[in-house]
Amino acid sequence: MAKYKMKSCPFCFSTDVGPWRMLGSNRFYHVKCSACGALGPMFEEFDSSKKGMEGSVRLWNKRNMIFNQD
Numbered sequence: 001m002a003k004y005k006m007k008s009c010p011f012c013f014s015t016d017v018g019p020w021r022m023l024g025s026n027r028f029y030h031v032k033c034s035a036c037g038a039l040g041p042m043f044e045e046f047d048s049s050k051k052g053m054e055g056s057v058r059l060w061n062k063r064n065m066i067f068n069q070d
């Protein structure tokens with residue numbers, strides 16, 4: 001099921017994480033941890049490039065890196 005290269009959740013360290021489209025939205029995406037419910041930064045898909053999920057994964061991985069430097 002792991003379609004994207006994802007970092008584990010910075011809160012519970014689960015790898016059960018993946019990009020989701022926000023409910024009721026057709027252009028906002030974020031990564032969600034299925035284990036603890038943590039949400040990654042929101043990513044807006046500005047055009048129909050279909051890069052929304054990819055973008056949210058990129059933000060998630062970036063945030064995790066910053067978190068680990070603490």
Ligand SMILES: [Zn+2]
Nearest residue numbers: 009012033036
């Ligand atoms: Zn988690």
